[in-house]
Amino acid sequence: MLNMINVDVTLEGDEGQVEVLKEINLTLEEKKIYVMTGPNGGGKSSIAKTIMGIYQPSGGQILLDGMDITNKGITERARLGIGYAFQMPPRFKGMKVRDMLTLASGSANLANQCDLLYDVGLCSQDYLDREINASFSGGELKRIEIASILARNLKVAVFDEPEAGIDLWSFQKLTETFENLNAKHNTTIVIISHQERILRLADQVIVVANGMIDEITGKEEILSEIERLDSECRCRQDCIKGGPENAECN
Amino acid sequence: MLSAIDKRLLEEVADLHEIPHGAFNIRKNGQGVSRNTTANIDIVTKKDKPGIDIIVKPGTKGESVHIPVILSEGLEDMVYNTFEIGAGADVFIVAGCGIHNPSGEKAQHDGIHEFFVRKDARMKYVEKHYGEGDGSGERVLNPKTIIEVEAGGVAELEMIQIKGVDRTKRDTEVRLHKNARLIVTERLLTYLDQTAESNITVEMVGEDSTAQVISRSVAQNDSQQLFHLNMRGYAKCRGHIQCDSIIMHQAQVSSIPEITAYHADAELIHEAAIGRIASEQLIKLMSLGLTEQEAEDTILQGFLK
Numbered sequence: 140m141l142n143m144i145n146v147d148v149t150l151e152g153d154e155g156q157v158e159v160l161k162e163i164n165l166t167l168e169e170k171k172i173y174v175m176t177g178p179n180g181g182g183k184s185s186i187a188k189t190i191m192g193i194y195q196p197s198g199g200q201i202l203l204d205g206m207d208i209t210n211k212g213i214t215e216r217a218r219l220g221i222g223y224a225f226q227m228p229p230r231f232k233g234m235k236v237r238d239m240l241t242l243a244s245g246s247a248n249l250a251n252q253c254d255l256l257y258d259v260g261l262c263s264q265d266y267l268d269r270e271i272n273a274s275f276s277g278g279e280l281k282r283i284e285i286a287s288i289l290a291r292n293l294k295v296a297v298f299d300e301p302e303a304g305i306d307l308w309s310f311q312k313l314t315e316t317f318e319n320l321n322a323k324h325n326t327t328i329v330i331i332s333h334q335e336r337i338l339r340l341a342d343q344v345i346v347v348a349n350g351m352i353d354e355i356t357g358k359e360e361i362l363s364e365i366e367r368l369d370s371e372c373r374c375r376q377d378c379i380k381g382g383p384e385n386a387e388c389n
Numbered sequence: 390m391l392s393a394i395d396k397r398l399l400e401e402v403a404d405l406h407e408i409p410h411g412a413f414n415i416r417k418n419g420q421g422v423s424r425n426t427t428a429n430i431d432i433v434t435k436k437d438k439p440g441i442d443i444i445v446k447p448g449t450k451g452e453s454v455h456i457p458v459i460l461s462e463g464l465e466d467m468v469y470n471t472f473e474i475g476a477g478a479d480v481f482i483v484a485g486c487g488i489h490n491p492s493g494e495k496a497q498h499d500g501i502h503e504f505f506v507r508k509d510a511r512m513k514y515v516e517k518h519y520g521e522g523d524g525s526g527e528r529v530l531n532p533k534t535i536i537e538v539e540a541g542g543v544a545e546l547e548m549i550q551i552k553g554v555d556r557t558k559r560d561t562e563v564r565l566h567k568n569a570r571l572i573v574t575e576r577l578l579t580y581l582d583q584t585a586e587s588n589i590t591v592e593m594v595g596e597d598s599t600a601q602v603i604s605r606s607v608a609q610n611d612s613q614q615l616f617h618l619n620m621r622g623y624a625k626c627r628g629h630i631q632c633d634s635i636i637m638h639q640a641q642v643s644s645i646p647e648i649t650a651y652h653a654d655a656e657l658i659h660e661a662a663i664g665r666i667a668s669e670q671l672i673k674l675m676s677l678g679l680t681e682q683e684a685e686d687t688i689l690q691g692f693l694k
């Protein structure tokens with residue numbers, strides 16, 4: 140389906156060049172759900188952006204269904220069926236939710252738009268005609284962002300920390316939505332997340348650290364590791380379950 | 390009587406496809422060409438200078454007035470229009486000027502519009518400016534708008550200039566009395582070497598008056614824009630100015646805020662921002678399959694809507 144072969148990414152930073160990804164080798168298979176996890180700044184979002192074409196590789200190759208897409212831009216990759224839900228989606232003055240969903244799905248079908256909003260736990264009556272401007276909270280913005288990806292018929296959909304800013308009640312809904320997307324469109328899903336409940340959705344878990352893939356493993360291994368850490372450290376019992384190791388206690 | 394060009398101009402500035410319903414006055418190349426009045430709305434030609442008086446009877450509800458001006462040749466036109474919106478009335482006024490200038494001569498329309506929005510009346514006023522034509526002659530529009538909103542009255546203004554006007558200088562002066570409300574929406578796009586200047590002064594003289602001015606503009610190519618949005622609070626009042634510009638290419642935008650309070654209970658806010666299109670916005674739309682150009686157009690279209 141999607142292959143990354145020895146992919147390096149070097150970006151121009153304030154203090155010269157920074158190698159953000161090193162020799163990434165990754166194979167994403169059709170219909171599977173992958174959860175990408177690992178420490179902050181480890182390279183998870185960089186992998187997602189490289190898949191979308193936002194970052195161009197300095198080395199290596201990316202294939203989609205066997206086709207070399209290494210040098211294709213964002214637009215072309217989008218048209219080939221790749222989608223990316225931003226970690227921090229931008230706001231748009233003057234653009235309504237309705238407009239965004241129409242752009243995403245290529246149709247202004249109202250019933251469809253209502254379904255999309257329902258899937259992310261928003262009432263279409265309240266939201267379709269609202270502008271995606273500063274009046275949106277972070278959580279609302281994330282939901283619209285997720286809806287804009289659900290609207291498309293994708294081969295590969297990458298969600299960058301979709302649960303950030305989403306309340307617990309909607310969380311259950313969100314996990315169902317991912318499962319449905321996977322089943323309905325045969326979409327391969329990659330979710331960047333640290334949440335145990337999201338990890339439970341995974342067919343495989345990709346651990347990314349220091350700009351490299353640390354390991355690709357099953358969810359049982361990761362979940363039992365979290366279990367072990369949570370039971371061994373008394374301190375962590377007060378922290379967020381499954382939170383980062385060596386987090387400072389309050 | 391109206392040519393294909395005239396009809397297109399009317400459509401651009403007044404969304405008119407045919408002769409409108411309700412009261413209207415169409416002015417072409419310095420002459421009134423067509424007029425209709427209703428039982429509640431009278432339109433009278435001024436005797437001392439070019440222009441018309443539009444008189445809306447008190448209590449008139451849900452009626453509209455269209456007063457488009459079109460120029461289809463190089464010509465300098467100047468009008469004085471006076472609007473009397475009677476107490477408790479609720480009306481929709483569409484003005485606007487379209488210029489088709491095929492000549493090498495300058496085509497200029499300067500208008501002085503004076504409004505009296507009487508006690509508890511509501512007025513929505515839409516003014517669109519549009520220019521076209523292959524001639525080298527400049528298309529110039531300089532509107533001056535003076536509005537007095539009496540106690541409890543509401544004035545809502547939409548001032549739009551998206552295409553084809555080479556030079557414009559618009560002056561807008563508003564005085565708000567007790568409980569009066571003003572909402573101004575300004576949309577401006579300039580390109581090539583066009584210049585645009587907008588001066589808006591709002592004086593809040595009455596207690597509990599409120600004013601909101603939202604100006605959005607896009608400056609492209611070598612065009613220049615100057616905004617001077619000014620609010621003065623003489624009583625307990627609330628005012629908010631928001632001035633947002635997208636700058637592109639080698640354009641220049643200058644936004645000069647001025648808020649002055651003459652009363653301790655005046656609350657005035659001025660926000661102004663100038664910047665490029667955010668790259669995150671472009672990337673987001675491109676990741677939905679739009680090209681960079683389509684993404685840019687979509688963002689600008691939304692911003693100026």
